Amino acid sequence: MLGLASLEPCKVRGGWPDARQDEEEGLDAATLRELDRFLAGIERRAFRIAQLALRDTDDAHDVVQGAMLRLAQSYAGRPTAEWRPLFFRILYNGIRDLQRRHGVRRRFLGWLPGAGRNDDEAGEDVFEQVPDPGPEPLQQLTATETMQQLEQALRRLPARQLEAFSLRCLEGLDVAATAAAMGCSEGSVKTHYFRALQALRIELAGARAEEQS
Amino acid sequence: MTSPRDEHEPSAFERQARDAFEDSAAHLDAATLSRLNQSRQRALEAAAGRRAPVTQRWLTWAPAGAIAAAALVAVLLLRAPSTPDAVVTNTTPNPSALTTTSTSPDAALDPLTVVAAGDDLELAAEADLDFYAWVELETAGEGIT
Numbered sequence: 001m002l003g004l005a006s007l008e009p010c011k012v013r014g015g016w017p018d019a020r021q022d023e024e025e026g027l028d029a030a031t032l033r034e035l036d037r038f039l040a041g042i043e044r045r046a047f048r049i050a051q052l053a054l055r056d057t058d059d060a061h062d063v064v065q066g067a068m069l070r071l072a073q074s075y076a077g078r079p080t081a082e083w084r085p086l087f088f089r090i091l092y093n094g095i096r097d098l099q100r101r102h103g104v105r106r107r108f109l110g111w112l113p114g115a116g117r118n119d120d121e122a123g124e125d126v127f128e129q130v131p132d133p134g135p136e137p138l139q140q141l142t143a144t145e146t147m148q149q150l151e152q153a154l155r156r157l158p159a160r161q162l163e164a165f166s167l168r169c170l171e172g173l174d175v176a177a178t179a180a181a182m183g184c185s186e187g188s189v190k191t192h193y194f195r196a197l198q199a200l201r202i203e204l205a206g207a208r209a210e211e212q213s
Numbered sequence: 214m215t216s217p218r219d220e221h222e223p224s225a226f227e228r229q230a231r232d233a234f235e236d237s238a239a240h241l242d243a244a245t246l247s248r249l250n251q252s253r254q255r256a257l258e259a260a261a262g263r264r265a266p267v268t269q270r271w272l273t274w275a276p277a278g279a280i281a282a283a284a285l286v287a288v289l290l291l292r293a294p295s296t297p298d299a300v301v302t303n304t305t306p307n308p309s310a311l312t313t314t315s316t317s318p319d320a321a322l323d324p325l326t327v328v329a330a331g332d333d334l335e336l337a338a339e340a341d342l343d344f345y346a347w348v349e350l351e352t353a354g355e356g357i358t
Binding site for chain 2: 027035036039040043044045047048057061064065067068069071072075076092143144146148150169170196200201
């Protein structure tokens with residue numbers, strides 16, 4: 001279990017751990033080296049996640065840089081185990097801010113058709129309802145083709161499902177860390193993730209069937 | 214806390230998606246990697262200079278402090294009396310009874326007034342030479358030395 005007492009899922013989206021104390025303290029060289037390693041290890045995936053969510057390279061760079069700066073300036077003094085969920089929480093707050101800014105344009109372009117859906121807070125353990133998926137739709141594809149199809153399918157996901165899928169599946173965070181990063185309950189994470197998996201399987205199976213016919 | 218039940222074994226679909234994502238992240242172009250590196254360096258610089266905001270706060274308030282100090286000095290200089298506000302009252306022929314009074318209510322607390330009052334006392338004593346001459350004559354006649 002991560003030491004995420006101050007990162008426990010909160011009801012208010014975008015709630016922040018208190019950074020004031022950290023800002024007053026200096027960072028020693030060892031922490032700076034650790035921070036460098038952490039950021040170097042996470043930057044590529046963070047950029048790809050931002051790019052998947054925003055579909056704009058410059059926006060993705062801006063959001064990743066903002067998240068790096070925010071983590072370094074305000075939260076680098078916190079335990080290193082908290083950095084990852086903190087970083088992604090900052091990253092997704094930045095992504096949401098940008099999406100809000102471009103929201104009207106994006107809605108008119110139909111990039112996020114399911115964004116208005118309210119699929120929060122289901123509660124039950126949704127993995128018990130996962131049906132037997134049968135042959136996986138991505139099995140016969142190369143990595144590049146897989147990613148291309150996956151990206152197309154991800155574009156059709158509602159924002160919160162995309163968040164859950166990116167953090168749980170692509171970034172590999174556990175349920176608790178994903179909940180901390182998303183600022184919601186673990187039940188919500190499971191729900192969003194389950195629905196994302198279902199939607200992606202259907203989407204990719206359809207795309208595969210179209211290719212074969 | 215998550216139970217082992219929560220952390221399910223990833224399906225083949227999830228593994229493939231993850232592998233494809235890792236592959237795409239591993240093959241970013243040089244320009245993107247360069248920008249990411251620059252962003253990281255900026256963040257590290259910011260982290261190394263996290264004490265700067267405190268210093269900046271001092272620098273921000275320094276001009277205000279200087280102005281306040283200058284204003285305080287100006288007030289003190291203006292409040293310093295150009296003419297002594299203490300007067301000497303001489304209601305008794307006994308020089309030991311010479312007293313000073315002040316027109317200022319807080320004169321007793323004002324060091325400048327006290328100093329000025331001392332000067333007045335000396336000047337008044339010098340001005341009453343006739344009185345001292347008379348006292349000397351009187352005391353000499355009575356045989357007092």
